[in-house]
Amino acid sequence: MATVPSRQALERGDVTLVALDPVNDENASRWMFAQARGHIVFNSIGLHYEHWVQRLVRYPEDQALQVEVVAEQARCVLDGRWVWLDVVLCLAVRVHVGGDAVDIVDAGVFHGGTLYIPAGETSGEPVRQVSDFTDEHEQFMGGDLDADREALADLIRHLRCVDPKDTLDSLLQELKLEKYPLLHGKTFRLTVGAAPLAHSVELVD
Numbered sequence: 001m002a003t004v005p006s007r008q009a010l011e012r013g014d015v016t017l018v019a020l021d022p023v024n025d026e027n028a029s030r031w032m033f034a035q036a037r038g039h040i041v042f043n044s045i046g047l048h049y050e051h052w053v054q055r056l057v058r059y060p061e062d063q064a065l066q067v068e069v070v071a072e073q074a075r076c077v078l079d080g081r082w083v084w085l086d087v088v089l090c091l092a093v094r095v096h097v098g099g100d101a102v103d104i105v106d107a108g109v110f111h112g113g114t115l116y117i118p119a120g121e122t123s124g125e126p127v128r129q130v131s132d133f134t135d136e137h138e139q140f141m142g143g144d145l146d147a148d149r150e151a152l153a154d155l156i157r158h159l160r161c162v163d164p165k166d167t168l169d170s171l172l173q174e175l176k177l178e179k180y181p182l183l184h185g186k187t188f189r190l191t192v193g194a195a196p197l198a199h200s201v202e203l204v205d
Helices: 007-012 028-037 052-056 142-160 164-175
Strands: 065-079 084-097 100-104 109-111 114-117 187-191 200-204
Touching (some): 028 065, 028 084, 028 100, 028 109, 065 109, 065 142, 142 164
Parallel strands (some): 084 114
Antiparallel strands (some): 084 100, 109 114, 187 200
């Protein structure tokens, strides 16, 4: 159970209360900023407008927002089952809200149709910022969520590979070539081109 901050802690500024709309693809970056800064999302509905806590609540939805990439490393398109969007891998994501800023290094940030992935994110969970995976009939598409989360995790892993052999090993594991007896014990020479038709495979005796 979360600890309720004291009035003294709130008035000293040790804890910051913020009011945010329910998370969606428009304000996901503001939620990630609040999480990174350790802010508490506060809902004042039902609370008297003259209650002492009201004057301490901040409203980041009303403040200017800027998302900045720190040391971009790669970019690609995630062609998922449910979501399709640009993905940018970087060292960190710097989010500015009003006059404050924070560098996020361990969680993705979705903003402006692009999903920014810092160095510490490998899980694929940021697809949840892009969509609630609910169709027009209010049915939760759990299978699509799982597929897109796995697809993003795979994309991150592939884009972060820096060793050619390790990259190829990773891809071969996914192909499960051991299921094809015809290939057992065979040696091939593979040349990878810049397009699918530019690849070539030669059987080596």
